[in-house]
Amino acid sequence: MRSRALLRGVSLACALAFHAAAHAEEYLDRDQLLALAFPGGAAEQQTLWLNDALREKARAEVGLAPGTLRVRYWQSGARTAWILEEIGKEQPITLGIVVEAGHIADLRVMAFRESRGWEIRHDFFTRQFAGVGLDAGGKLDHPVDGITGATLSVNATDRAARLALWLARQADTRAAAR
Amino acid sequence: MQLLAETPPRTRAGARRAAWLWRWHRRAGVIASLLLLMLAVTGLALNHSEGLRLDKRAVGWDWPYALYGTSAAGSWKGFGAGAAWVLQAGEGRLFLDTREIGRCEGPITGAMVLREMLLVACERELLLLTPAGERIDALDATAGLPVPVAGLALRGDEALLLAAGQWQRFDADAMSLAPAPDADLQPLAPATPPPELLEALGRASGWLNWERFLLDLHSGRLFGRAGVLLVDVGGVLSLLLALSGVLMWASRQRRAQKPSSR
Numbered sequence: 297m298r299s300r301a302l303l304r305g306v307s308l309a310c311a312l313a314f315h316a317a318a319h320a321e322e323y324l325d326r327d328q329l330l331a332l333a334f335p336g337g338a339a340e341q342q343t344l345w346l347n348d349a350l351r352e353k354a355r356a357e358v359g360l361a362p363g364t365l366r367v368r369y370w371q372s373g374a375r376t377a378w379i380l381e382e383i384g385k386e387q388p389i390t391l392g393i394v395v396e397a398g399h400i401a402d403l404r405v406m407a408f409r410e411s412r413g414w415e416i417r418h419d420f421f422t423r424q425f426a427g428v429g430l431d432a433g434g435k436l437d438h439p440v441d442g443i444t445g446a447t448l449s450v451n452a453t454d455r456a457a458r459l460a461l462w463l464a465r466q467a468d469t470r471a472a473a474r
Numbered sequence: 475m476q477l478l479a480e481t482p483p484r485t486r487a488g489a490r491r492a493a494w495l496w497r498w499h500r501r502a503g504v505i506a507s508l509l510l511l512m513l514a515v516t517g518l519a520l521n522h523s524e525g526l527r528l529d530k531r532a533v534g535w536d537w538p539y540a541l542y543g544t545s546a547a548g549s550w551k552g553f554g555a556g557a558a559w560v561l562q563a564g565e566g567r568l569f570l571d572t573r574e575i576g577r578c579e580g581p582i583t584g585a586m587v588l589r590e591m592l593l594v595a596c597e598r599e600l601l602l603l604t605p606a607g608e609r610i611d612a613l614d615a616t617a618g619l620p621v622p623v624a625g626l627a628l629r630g631d632e633a634l635l636l637a638a639g640q641w642q643r644f645d646a647d648a649m650s651l652a653p654a655p656d657a658d659l660q661p662l663a664p665a666t667p668p669p670e671l672l673e674a675l676g677r678a679s680g681w682l683n684w685e686r687f688l689l690d691l692h693s694g695r696l697f698g699r700a701g702v703l704l705v706d707v708g709g710v711l712s713l714l715l716a717l718s719g720v721l722m723w724a725s726r727q728r729r730a731q732k733p734s735s736r
Contacts, residue, residue: 326618341648365610368649379617390616407616 323417324406326379329392330370333377333402339370344467358434358458367463375401376467378460382452384410389452393460398468399429400457413449421450430461492725499718502711509708516692520685528685538687541696550675552667553585555592558605559667560585561675568594568601572674575607579614584626584662588633588646595635597622602646613649620651625661636661 324332330339344367346354354361363381370377375396381388387409394402403425405417415421424440431437436457442450523529533539552561561569562582568575570592580597587593591610592603598621600613613619620638627634633644634657641657644650667675687696694701 322616325616343647363609364612365604365608368611390614407614 321409321414321417322407324392324404326392326406329379329404329406330377332404333392333394334370334372334375336372339372339375339377342369342371342376342467343367344369344463344470350466354459354462358430358462360455360459362459362463369463369467371467374468376464378463379406380456380460382456382459384408384413384449384452386410389416389449389456391453391456391460393425393457395460395464398461398465399427400425400461402426403453403457405453408449410449413443413446415443415446416449416453421453425453425457428457428461430458430465434458434462488725492722495718495722499715499722502715502718506708506711506715509705510712513692513705513708516688519688520692523685523688526684528688529683531684533682533684533687538696539682542682550667550672551582551664553582553662554665554667555585555594556587556605558592559671560592560594561667562596563675566596569675570603570607571671573607575603576601576609580622582664583623584635586626586628586633586662588628588644589631591646593626593633593644593646595623595626597624599623600635600644600649602649611649617649618651627657627659627661629657629659634659 331337333339346362346365346367351361367378367380369379375394377392377394379390379392381390383389389405389409390407392402392404392406393400403422405422408414408417421441421443424438425436428436428438428440436454440450440454519526519528550561550563552559558571559569560582561571562578563569566577566579568578568582578594578596578601579599582594582596584595585592587605588602590605592601592605592607594601594603598615598619600619600623602610602612604610615621620640620642622638624636624639627636627641633646634641634654635644635651636642637651641654641659642651643654645652690696692705694703694705697704
C-alpha cells in the first residue's frame with residue numbers, strides 16, 4: 297500500500313512538473329488589468345517615446361531601459377498602468393503594474409512562460425510591492441522578500457517594478473510640462 | 475593470487491561455461507568500449523553544457539551540416555520586406571538578413587514594410603520594428619492580440635492581419651486592431667531567400683550549436699535510424715558486460731568459499 301501511494305505521488309509530481317514545463321500560463325489579459333486598475337473605466341491610452349537620451353537616462357537612474365522604443369500606458373488622473381515584459385531566465389514574464397503618485401498601487405503577473413518560478417504570481421509575493429517607490433539610488437525603497445527557487449523571476453519582477461516607477465515619473469514630467 | 479591458488483577446480487562443464495563467458499565478456503567489452511568512450515565524453519560535455527556555453531557556440535565544420543541534410547543554411551522561413559529579408563530560425567529567433575534582431579512568439583506568418591517601419595507577424599505576437607530591426611512596439615495575446623495570427627496583407631497603405639480567423643485593420647500608432655469584415659485578401663506568402671543569404675545565415679545564426687550536435691551524437695540520431703540502433707546495441711552490450719562480469723565474480727566467490735578437494 298505504501299509503495300502504491302509513493303508511486304502515485306511520484307506520478308503526480310511528474311505530471312505537475314511536465315505541466316509546468318510545457319505550458320505558458322496567462323493569468324490576466326489587458327482588459328482585465330485595466331478593469332482592476334481603473335474601476336471607473338475612464339483610462340486613456342498614452343504613448344511614451346524613448347529616444348536615445350531617455351534610454352540612457354533610464355540606465356543611469358534605474359540600471360535598465362525598456363526593450364522597445366515606444367511604451368504604451370493607460371492613464372486616468374494621477375494613476376497610470378503599465379504592461380512590461382522582463383526576462384526571468386529565458387522567457388519574458390508579462391507584468392501589469394499600476395502606479396500612483398510615485399508609488400506602486402498594484403502589481404500583477406499577467407503571463408508566465410518559464411518552467412520555474414511561477415510562484416511569483418501569488419498574492420503573498422505581489423502584494424509586497426504595494427506602496428513601494430524608488431529611492432535616490434534607483435532601487436525600491438522597501439525590501440521585497442524573495443521566494444526560494446524563484447530568484448530569477450523575483451529579480452525580473454523587481455526590475456519591472458523599478459522600470460514602471462521610472463516610466464511613470466517620465467509620464468508625470470511630460471504631463472506637467474504640457 | 476592467493477585466492478586463485480586456493481580456488482577449487484571447476485567441473486568440465488563449469489570450466490567450459492566460464493571460458494565461454496570470459497570470451498564473450500572480452501568481445502562485448504572491446505566492441506562496447508569505443509561506444510562507451512563516445513558516450514562518456516559527450517555525456518560529460520553535455521552535463522556541463524551551460525558552463526561550457528555549448529548552446530551558444532556554432533559548429534564550424536562543414537560535414538556535420540551535411541549529416542543534417544540541410545547544408546549550413548538550415549531550414550528557414552522568411553518574407554521579403556522591401557530590400558531586406560525577415561527570417562526566422564527555430565525557437566523563435568528572428569533575423570533581418572543575417573543579423574539577429576530578437577525573438578517572436580510562434581512561427582513567423584508575415585512581414586512587410588509599413589510607413590517606413592517593418593511590421594512582423596508571428597502566430598502569437600506582432601512586432602513593429604525600425605528599418606534597422608530595433609523594436610518599436612509589440613503586441614501579444616496578453617495585450618489584446620487575437621491569436622493565432624495567420625498572415626498579413628497590404629491594402630493600399632493599410633496593413634491588415636488575419637487574426638483568429640478574421641481580417642483586422644492594424645493601427646500602428648495605437649497598436650490596436652479593428653475588424654475588417656469587408657476584406658477579401660490573400661495573406662502574403664513566405665518566400666525562399668537567395669541561396670547565398672541562406673548560406674551566410676547558417677553560419678551567423680548558429681542553429682547547429684555544439685549542444686545540439688553532441689546531444690544528437692550522444693543519442694545516435696546524428697546518423698539517423700542506424701545511429702540510434704547502434705547506440706541501442708551499445709546499451710545492450712553494456713548490460714551484458716555488467717551481467718557477465720557479476721556472474722563471473724559470483725562464480726569465483728562461490729568456488730573460493732568451497733573447501734578445496736585437494
